[in-house]
Amino acid sequence: MIGQMLLRLFYQASIGDQSYRFLFKKPPPGEAVSIDCETTGLNIAKDDIITIAAVRIKGDRILTSEAFEVAVRPEARIAPDSMKIHHLREADVEQEKPIRKILRDFLYFVGSRPLVGYYLEFDIKMLDKHILPFIQIGLPNNRIEVSELYYERKYGNAPPGTAIDLRFTSILDDLGLPNLGQHNALNDALMTAEMYVILRDMRARGVRVSRERTRPMHDMAMGA
Amino acid sequence: MHGFDALNPPFDRLTHAETEGLRGAVDIGYFAPGSVIVERGGSSEFLYVIIKGAVAEKVGEETQAMLGAKDTFDSEAVVHGSASASFVAEEETLCYLLPRASILELVQKNQAFAAFFYSELSRRLDAFAEHRNPSGLESVLRLRVKEARCQEAHFIDGIRTIEEAGHAMRERNSITLFVRDEGRIGIVTWTDLGEAAILKRLPLETPVREISHFDVVSVKPDDFLFEALIAMTRHKKRRIAVRSGNVYSGVLQDIDILELFAGNSQLIPGRIDRAKTVADLVPCASDIQAQVQRLHEQGIKVEVIAEITSDLNRNLISKVFELTVPPSIKENGCLFVMGSEARAEQTVRTDQDNGLLLAAPVPEADLLKFRQAFTESLEACGFPPCPGNVMVRNPVWSQPLDSFLRQLKSWIITGGGDSAMNLGIFCDSVAIAGQSDLLLRAKTTFMEMMRGEKAHLAHFANFIDQFASSDIGAFANLMVSVGARSDAVHIKKVGTFPIVHGARTLAIEKGIFETRTVDRINALAGTRIFNAEFAQNLISALHVFMELRLRSQLKARRLGNMEGESIVHMNELSTADRDILRNAIRVVREFREIVRHRFNLGYF
Numbered sequence: 001m002i003g004q005m006l007l008r009l010f011y012q013a014s015i016g017d018q019s020y021r022f023l024f025k026k027p028p029p030g031e032a033v034s035i036d037c038e039t040t041g042l043n044i045a046k047d048d049i050i051t052i053a054a055v056r057i058k059g060d061r062i063l064t065s066e067a068f069e070v071a072v073r074p075e076a077r078i079a080p081d082s083m084k085i086h087h088l089r090e091a092d093v094e095q096e097k098p099i100r101k102i103l104r105d106f107l108y109f110v111g112s113r114p115l116v117g118y119y120l121e122f123d124i125k126m127l128d129k130h131i132l133p134f135i136q137i138g139l140p141n142n143r144i145e146v147s148e149l150y151y152e153r154k155y156g157n158a159p160p161g162t163a164i165d166l167r168f169t170s171i172l173d174d175l176g177l178p179n180l181g182q183h184n185a186l187n188d189a190l191m192t193a194e195m196y197v198i199l200r201d202m203r204a205r206g207v208r209v210s211r212e213r214t215r216p217m218h219d220m221a222m223g224a
Numbered sequence: 225m226h227g228f229d230a231l232n233p234p235f236d237r238l239t240h241a242e243t244e245g246l247r248g249a250v251d252i253g254y255f256a257p258g259s260v261i262v263e264r265g266g267s268s269e270f271l272y273v274i275i276k277g278a279v280a281e282k283v284g285e286e287t288q289a290m291l292g293a294k295d296t297f298d299s300e301a302v303v304h305g306s307a308s309a310s311f312v313a314e315e316e317t318l319c320y321l322l323p324r325a326s327i328l329e330l331v332q333k334n335q336a337f338a339a340f341f342y343s344e345l346s347r348r349l350d351a352f353a354e355h356r357n358p359s360g361l362e363s364v365l366r367l368r369v370k371e372a373r374c375q376e377a378h379f380i381d382g383i384r385t386i387e388e389a390g391h392a393m394r395e396r397n398s399i400t401l402f403v404r405d406e407g408r409i410g411i412v413t414w415t416d417l418g419e420a421a422i423l424k425r426l427p428l429e430t431p432v433r434e435i436s437h438f439d440v441v442s443v444k445p446d447d448f449l450f451e452a453l454i455a456m457t458r459h460k461k462r463r464i465a466v467r468s469g470n471v472y473s474g475v476l477q478d479i480d481i482l483e484l485f486a487g488n489s490q491l492i493p494g495r496i497d498r499a500k501t502v503a504d505l506v507p508c509a510s511d512i513q514a515q516v517q518r519l520h521e522q523g524i525k526v527e528v529i530a531e532i533t534s535d536l537n538r539n540l541i542s543k544v545f546e547l548t549v550p551p552s553i554k555e556n557g558c559l560f561v562m563g564s565e566a567r568a569e570q571t572v573r574t575d576q577d578n579g580l581l582l583a584a585p586v587p588e589a590d591l592l593k594f595r596q597a598f599t600e601s602l603e604a605c606g607f608p609p610c611p612g613n614v615m616v617r618n619p620v621w622s623q624p625l626d627s628f629l630r631q632l633k634s635w636i637i638t639g640g641g642d643s644a645m646n647l648g649i650f651c652d653s654v655a656i657a658g659q660s661d662l663l664l665r666a667k668t669t670f671m672e673m674m675r676g677e678k679a680h681l682a683h684f685a686n687f688i689d690q691f692a693s694s695d696i697g698a699f700a701n702l703m704v705s706v707g708a709r710s711d712a713v714h715i716k717k718v719g720t721f722p723i724v725h726g727a728r729t730l731a732i733e734k735g736i737f738e739t740r741t742v743d744r745i746n747a748l749a750g751t752r753i754f755n756a757e758f759a760q761n762l763i764s765a766l767h768v769f770m771e772l773r774l775r776s777q778l779k780a781r782r783l784g785n786m787e788g789e790s791i792v793h794m795n796e797l798s799t800a801d802r803d804i805l806r807n808a809i810r811v812v813r814e815f816r817e818i819v820r821h822r823f824n825l826g827y828f
């Protein structure tokens with residue numbers, strides 16, 4: 001947390017393009033943005049972004065009606081392995097908008113709201129590769145990692161030696177969320193937003209994610 | 225927007241452009257357990273479609289139903305501005321929020337979609353029924369020849385006369401004969417005989433080979449029916465031979481193909497009529513059952529199927545009676561059916577409920593023999609024995625009128641489960657054969673005895689709550705748990721029984737002699753107990769349950785396990801069907817309250 005604060009201060013001091021000072025404004029209360037990027041591979045130095053998706057969260061609403069989704073022209077070739085994961089061919093992304101314009105739209109969409117993601121660090125590093133040369137700073141927004149929220153709700157009080165499973169699909173299963181089809185940036189961002197609103201509320205109410213394999217049904221008492 | 229399932233009814237009724245338009249307007253809302261999403265009586269800015277979680281439909285403190293993933297609420301609040309119940313999140317719940325303005329616009333534009341939002345169950349039901357897709361001609365034509373009802377092959381020698389051929393056809397109940405003539409095989413039909421004798425005035429002694437056709441067109445048992453149809457058209461024949469290898473095994477007629485498509489209800493009575501033994505009736509009985517499935521696949525409404533089936537079954541039962549009855553009983557007796565068969569609400573046969581009344585005692589030996597023979601013959605035809613032994617075989621249900629009246633009286637006085645069950649089943653009875661006035665006298669006396677004492681009727685009415693606890697319980701369990709078998713709704717207990725029993729109790733009270741539940745409800749609509757609109761909803765609810773039951777019976781039969789024939793699993797229903805079922809259950813609840821209130825059942 002302190003690291004994040006210091007980074008923000010540093011960014012605030014070193015921002016190149018002053019028109020992006022809005023990134024440091026106080027975020028609108030209760031809002032956040034769930035983001036996800038599909039990339040050509042998992043190597044930050046060599047690989048690049050194919051699509052960026054973002055969905056705003058306002059209180060208990062997920063604003064899917066105004067979601068952000070753009071395909072980017074990749075500067076690195078798509079690694080064959082990665083193609084298997086997200087079914088995007090190079091031809092699909094070749095015709096897309098230049099990255100500068102996309103980043104501007106993205107930054108305006110996100111504003112100063114906290115970012116929500118699953119292994120968010122990877123997505124931010126990918127985005128920062130382009131944002132740094134553009135406005136001389138990386139994304140200064142606060143970050144909310146859903147796998148951490150989930151870990152805390154599920155394993156926070158677990159006895160030592162408990163096997164820990166933070167896979168995306170495990171979280172979906174545990175929270176009873178339908179899998180919309182992964183490896184599509186918008187679907188991933190949307191499912192992450194769903195995880196976030198549920199986990200956030202469970203934390204507020206002090207309710208834990210059960211570690212039982214099958215969830216007990218609390219209204220069996222009403223039985224036939 | 226991604227993820228929104230447009231295949232989920234009623235959204236499957238939207239065009240592609242309409243779906244895309246709606247998607248662009250959809251947000252997602254999260255509701256913590258305990259939060260009220262829609263308030264009873266209030267309007268709603270959104271139509272909610274549950275993504276995950278559970279939402280209780282509540283009136284006051286009472287949970288009426290539990291909604292789960294893909295369920296929709298509340299169309300009344302969106303379209304009519306007043307929710308019929310409160311909707312409260314029971315678990316962490318996510319819903320798609322479909323803006324009211326978009327929904328209203330679609331309701332204006334798209335009629336099939338709008339049907340989902342009609343306020344009366346009966347209208348909604350009709351609209352949905354119209355959009356059911358029957359599986360038609362094509363699937364029939366992809367059946368094989370051996371799956372059609374071909375006629376058996378009968379042979380005659382070519383040197384036999386026209387007259388002999390005519391008799392042979394009559395004896396074998398067939399209008400086509402294969403003709404053997406010096407190593408070749410031909411065909412002669414009833415029409416050929418008629419033409420020869422009448423139009424050509426050939427003597428009746430003419431050898432049949434002279435009027436036979438030796439250009440026999442044939443198909444193989446494994447050919448598709450459409451191939452048979454093509455062969456008929458090409459050769460301008462209404463009948464073709466079925467041949468495997470060198471052996472002619474049967475004759476396929478155009479009508480046999482038509483029958484598979486259009487059903488054969490008009491032909492079955494003829495077959496029943498022609499039957500000479502119980503064994504002849506067995507295929508008729510299975511035809512009646514096959515017919516049920518066929519009619520259902522064609523999208524015929526369940527009440528019509530029940531009506532057709534009941535007519536056919538009565539035909540059959542009456543024929544069984546004719547074949548098994550000795551003269552002494554035929555003169556003195558009245559055969560009647562009871563229960564769902566008598567109310568004409570049975571589609572797939574579940575059991576046989578029948579009885580015999582006698583005007584005077586008959587020879588004991590005759591009676592003993594008939595009791596056994598009749599029940600067993602029906603069983604041979606595929607009417608399973610009644611688990612409660614309400615059958616002619618049981619002496620309680622086959623006795624002289626005066627002793628039967630004493631029996632009825634003792635049931636009324638003792639009350640209790642078995643007595644009430646017997647009275648209920650007798651209350652729904654219809655004479656099938658013999659002296660029908662015997663049954664009328666028994667029923668009249670029964671009605672008088674029941675109506676004479678308010679307490680008798682109240683005890684009888686109280687039966688309506690027999691399964692009362694099972695609806696909410698089943699519902700609550702079912703939607704919340706995603707688990708194994710807990711989403712089962714027992715259609716008969718939750719729906720059919722309370723409607724049937726309530727209607728018959730009120731019918732007794734009002735001295736209404738109708739037997740069918742629909743007729744009883746319509747007759748009751750004229751009284752002050754409920755109005756015509758409620759009657760219509762109650763009838764629709766009954767039909768909803770009958771339809772769902774039929775579906776699950778047909779499925780159970782396909783799987784060869786009739787155990788769960790009255791169980792419907794909610795997660796196997798479409799959202800629209802679930803919504804309709806929920807509404808039907810709501811109507812039943814209201815009806816039960818009417819009956820309870822009328823007979824002061826709170827005191828029991």
